[in-house]
Amino acid sequence: MANxxxxxxxxxxxxxxxxxxxxxxxxPNEPKKWLLDxxxxxxxxxxxxxxxxxxxxxxxxxxxxxxxxxxxxDAEKKEMKRTFTREVKDTYQDAVSARAAAALTSSTPFMERxxxxxxxxxxxxxxxxxxxxxxxxxEFEAIRPNILGNFKDLLFAVERHPAMLIYLDQAKSIxxxxxxxxxxxxxxxxxxxxxxxxxxxxxxxxxxxxxxxGYMQEDVTxxxxxxxxxxxxxxxxxxxxxxxTNGFVFRPQFHEPxxxxxxGKAYSQSGKAQAEAILTDLAYSQATATHLATKLARHFVSDxxxxxxxxxxxxxxxTSNGDLSKVYRALIDAPESWLVAPAKFKTPWEWLISTLRGxxxxxxxxxxxxxxxxxxxxQTWKPGSPAGFDDIAATWAAPNALLRRVELTQRLVAPFGDxxxxxxxxxxxxxxxxxxxxxxxxxxxxSASTGLALLLVSPEFLRR
Amino acid sequence: MHNxxxxxxRRSFLRMLSAGAGVLLASPYISFASAETxxxxxxxxxxxxxxxxxxxxxxxxxxxxxxRGALAIDVSQATKLDSxxxxxxxxxxxxxxxxxxxxxxxxxxxxxxxxxxxxxxxNVLETFGTTAYQIKDGWMNRLLTLLPSAQNEAIAFAAxxxxxLRGKIEVASYAPSALPQASDDLLMRVNQLYAEDAQxxxxxxxxMEANNMADDIGAKQDPAxxxxxxxxxxxxxxxPRVAMIETGGWDTHTAQEGRLARQLKSxxxxxxxxxxxxxxxxxxxxxxxxxxxxxxAAANGTGGTDHGTGSTAMILGGDVNGGRVLADWPGLSNSAxxxxxxxxxxxxxxxxxxxxxxxxxxxxxxxxxxxxxxxANKTKTIAIEGLLRT
Numbered sequence: 001m002a003n004x005x006x007x008x009x010x011x012x013x014x015x016x017x018x019x020x021x022x023x024x025x026x027x028p029n030e031p032k033k034w035l036l037d038x039x040x041x042x043x044x045x046x047x048x049x050x051x052x053x054x055x056x057x058x059x060x061x062x063x064x065x066x067x068x069x070x071x072x073x074d075a076e077k078k079e080m081k082r083t084f085t086r087e088v089k090d091t092y093q094d095a096v097s098a099r100a101a102a103a104l105t106s107s108t109p110f111m112e113r114x115x116x117x118x119x120x121x122x123x124x125x126x127x128x129x130x131x132x133x134x135x136x137x138x139e140f141e142a143i144r145p146n147i148l149g150n151f152k153d154l155l156f157a158v159e160r161h162p163a164m165l166i167y168l169d170q171a172k173s174i175x176x177x178x179x180x181x182x183x184x185x186x187x188x189x190x191x192x193x194x195x196x197x198x199x200x201x202x203x204x205x206x207x208x209x210x211x212x213x214g215y216m217q218e219d220v221t222x223x224x225x226x227x228x229x230x231x232x233x234x235x236x237x238x239x240x241x242x243x244x245t246n247g248f249v250f251r252p253q254f255h256e257p258x259x260x261x262x263x264g265k266a267y268s269q270s271g272k273a274q275a276e277a278i279l280t281d282l283a284y285s286q287a288t289a290t291h292l293a294t295k296l297a298r299h300f301v302s303d304x305x306x307x308x309x310x311x312x313x314x315x316x317x318x319t320s321n322g323d324l325s326k327v328y329r330a331l332i333d334a335p336e337s338w339l340v341a342p343a344k345f346k347t348p349w350e351w352l353i354s355t356l357r358g359x360x361x362x363x364x365x366x367x368x369x370x371x372x373x374x375x376x377x378x379q380t381w382k383p384g385s386p387a388g389f390d391d392i393a394a395t396w397a398a399p400n401a402l403l404r405r406v407e408l409t410q411r412l413v414a415p416f417g418d419x420x421x422x423x424x425x426x427x428x429x430x431x432x433x434x435x436x437x438x439x440x441x442x443x444x445x446x447s448a449s450t451g452l453a454l455l456l457v458s459p460e461f462l463r464r
Numbered sequence: 465m466h467n468x469x470x471x472x473x474r475r476s477f478l479r480m481l482s483a484g485a486g487v488l489l490a491s492p493y494i495s496f497a498s499a500e501t502x503x504x505x506x507x508x509x510x511x512x513x514x515x516x517x518x519x520x521x522x523x524x525x526x527x528x529x530x531x532r533g534a535l536a537i538d539v540s541q542a543t544k545l546d547s548x549x550x551x552x553x554x555x556x557x558x559x560x561x562x563x564x565x566x567x568x569x570x571x572x573x574x575x576x577x578x579x580x581x582x583x584x585x586x587n588v589l590e591t592f593g594t595t596a597y598q599i600k601d602g603w604m605n606r607l608l609t610l611l612p613s614a615q616n617e618a619i620a621f622a623a624x625x626x627x628x629l630r631g632k633i634e635v636a637s638y639a640p641s642a643l644p645q646a647s648d649d650l651l652m653r654v655n656q657l658y659a660e661d662a663q664x665x666x667x668x669x670x671x672m673e674a675n676n677m678a679d680d681i682g683a684k685q686d687p688a689x690x691x692x693x694x695x696x697x698x699x700x701x702x703x704p705r706v707a708m709i710e711t712g713g714w715d716t717h718t719a720q721e722g723r724l725a726r727q728l729k730s731x732x733x734x735x736x737x738x739x740x741x742x743x744x745x746x747x748x749x750x751x752x753x754x755x756x757x758x759x760x761a762a763a764n765g766t767g768g769t770d771h772g773t774g775s776t777a778m779i780l781g782g783d784v785n786g787g788r789v790l791a792d793w794p795g796l797s798n799s800a801x802x803x804x805x806x807x808x809x810x811x812x813x814x815x816x817x818x819x820x821x822x823x824x825x826x827x828x829x830x831x832x833x834x835x836x837x838x839x840a841n842k843t844k845t846i847a848i849e850g851l852l853r854t
Contacts, residue, residue, distance in 0.1 A: 127713065169717045172766045181765075194765020198717045201580070201771070211581050212596070217803065220580075375643050377623040384712050385512070387583045397663060398624035399671035400637040406654055407643040441657040446649060453650060459661040 007340045011431035015464045018109035020354025021429045035332050038108040039325055044145040048101040055137040055162055056247050059234050062133055088133045095136025096370040096380045103353045114147045117299050122158045122207060123388035124167040126381050131167050135381035138163035141246060151322040152283035160248040162232040168199035175228040175256025200224035202386045208282040210291030215263055222260045226275040229255035289317035302343040303392040309336040342463040345393035348376035355456050358429045377401050406457050413452040422451030430460055500612055503748050503825050504698045506707045507604060510755035511586060512714035515769055516776030517807060518724055520569045521550045527796035531762040535720055549789045554728035557736035561780055565787035568779040570816055572791055574757055574809030580771035585756030590628035592814050592836050605631025606835045610827055618706035621694050629708050634666050636674040691734035695741025720768040747782030750824040754813055760805050761796055774807030779820055785853045819848040
């Protein structure tokens with residue numbers, strides 16, 4: 001094993017909390033301050049994201065295309081569908097590249113990592129074509145502006161965003177006793193429209209309280225009833241106008257009338273205020289605090305984070321009423337976060353970004369990030385389930401996955417030839433903590449590019 | 465990036481490398497190993513809660529059509545299995561296996577898990593715990609400990625290793641990659657680089673072994689090609705005996721009709737490709753297909769179904785005692801439904817899997833139960849007999 005005793009706090013700040021060193025970076029001489037300063041320097045909308053389409057425009061375009069397709073004859077339809085699929089794919093790949101570009105050059109890598117963390121916590125998945133279109137806009141508009149504020153604001157932004165409402169089937173969920181529900185029951189008793197509990201369940205299980213935290217099936221159903229009416233504007237022939245900038249609309253005719261009872265509490269609000277009241281209670285709950293604290297500690301520090309650290313983060317959350325910047329501060333302050341042995345195996349995304357930063361790339365010209373991540377087993381915004389990607393080594397440290405990193409590295413280092421000296425770069429990227437094994441392997445390599453490849457797949461570079 | 469000559473070198477190199485690793489990793493208990501096995505066992509997981517009621521359709525249950533409304537499968541299009549059940553029309557190749565008595569469907573099955581979270585449900589299905597995250601390794605990995613050490617090799621047909629296969633015994637993983645192959649020189653140097661890192665060393669060794677076995681396969685990823693790939697590994701005399709394949713996309717909250725039909729069609733093509741690819745080995749093969757839980761008995765309000773409880777499992781193979789549906793059918797009347805909404809489970813899926821595992825590998829069922837289950841759920845485990853014709 002690598003000798004880890006010489007891993008410095010600066011190395012931990014850059015590699016564990018950040019996205020990996022760049023050779024041209026200045027070594028942070030006050031690592032904690034370097035992390036805290038990023039709270040102020042962070043840009044929710046950096047230059048690399050400036051050209052990304054916004055949600056409302058994407059929905060308008062999407063819905064227009066759907067309508068045109070409906071009117072077209074069969075032959076046209078086929079051609080239109082092909083064009084349309086290609087356009088959605090372009091939008092998706094472009095958004096993935098923009099995300100990677102932001103990470104590549106960011107001077108606030110700790111903040112970028114938090115963006116990636118929250119986007120995975122509130123995962124959407126692009127199996128649904130509409131999500132492939134909207135996943136980027138979801139992260140850029142609902143996640144990025146809210147990572148440093150109150151969790152409640154982040155939660156509200158996410159649960160109202162069209163990508164989430166579509167992904168978890170909320171947009172069409174109808175209260176059985178609502179106006180629309182009763183009308184549908186009269187007109188088409190066979191095909192009556194009604195409740196869909198998917199979003200309600202995943203908010204409780206994944207976004208807030210966490211699984212096995214005491215809620216029952218009846219609580220899920222009650223919450224689903226309260227959420228009816230939460231929908232999106234501008235889909236299909238619909239003429240509803242969004243009440244907000246991101247395309248959210250409340251449809252009173254979908255909303256299940258009456259009081260809701262959830263986990264022993266009555267919610268007598270009417271309209272959209274009902275689910276808002278429930279979401280607010282969920283945001284401030286102790287179970288939510290523990291759930292989020294555990295996930296943050298697991299992400300940054302260890303697959304099995306120390307209980308003391310989880311307690312500190314939970315406490316910071318509760319005493320600040322969900323102020324996320326206070327929770328991050330507690331994470332930075334805790335000695336448990338600075339243990340020298342690297343306990344985290346980098347995910348494909350983390351490894352790829354740190355590799356590109358390590359190679360000193362300034363742009364992603366000629367690199368097809370979305371396809372590469374697919375080959376590495378972590379296609380961006382496609383975790384395949386609302387639980388998001390796993391955050392433990394057992395998922396990512398696997399035989400074939402490791403081989404793919406080696407295969408890809410060979411390709412990534414090819415353009416650098418002997419422009420970089422792996423021996424010098426190793427010390428810079430790992431802040432001097434290079435094992436003898438890795439040093440020997442690099443120095444014996446038959447070419448400069450093989451040396452670079454070995455550095456980037458070395459045990460110390462695969463972990464953080 | 466590479467040419468034929470390079471490929472030849474690569475193959476002989478890899479063979480050499482994995483042979484070397486084999487010597488290093490050889491078990492000291494090899495002389496005590498149990499009898500050799502030529503059996504093959506494949507577990508296909510359906511992630512996302514597959515709808516058993518529209519896969520093996522209880523068309524003769526009076527409540528079925530009413531509960532499903534527009535989602536009910538038209539039985540005139542489906543394959544009638546018996547006087548009670550019919551098979552979804554997308555499963556045409558599987559229906560042929562049924563006609564040859566090589567497919568057995570078990571209905572109203574569920575693991576002991578009852579709370580309708582996909583992720584907890586899958587964890588219970590893959591570990592055989594009584595609750596999620598109670599057991600840290602997968603049941604398939606524990607099953608491997610009962611096989612002769614020279615033949616306890618298992619493979620996940622994925623880039624990573626799913627929970628059911630994680631545990632003490634090192635498991636290979638393989639999935640076709642579109643990346644250019646790394647040079648032999650780099651592979652050898654990486655091997656040296658990981659020599660002193662226990663975790664990376666064993667991962668790398670397993671990667672090289674699997675790669676060696678797959679050297680003639682293309683990189684196609686459609687279900688039929690995937691099935692063919694899996695069969696090519698398992699058909700080899702010195703290949704893995706146990707394999708796992710993951711399928712996703714079963715969570716049909718909306719637009720279920722078309723989605724389920726496509727899902728089942730994919731599964732059907734994969735099954736057919738495995739069957740064809742295994743050739744004579746099919747006679748010695750058992751495939752188990754299962755999901756974490758079923759879906760609501762009634763259609764929901766958005767053209768789909770929500771998370772439920774009881775579902776269907778399939779057992780396929782050359783010597784499966786098939787051509788029948790095994791079900792202690794609870795009925796779909798409102799009072800018969802679990803919590804008034806789901807198909808009530810009457811068969812423990814974990815018991816079923818344990819029973820078919822021991823039957824397939826000719827293992828002592830008591831010993832299999834001892835290794836697969838914790839104390840807490842051992843007592844509830846009832847062996848199911850007669851699953852194979854042997």
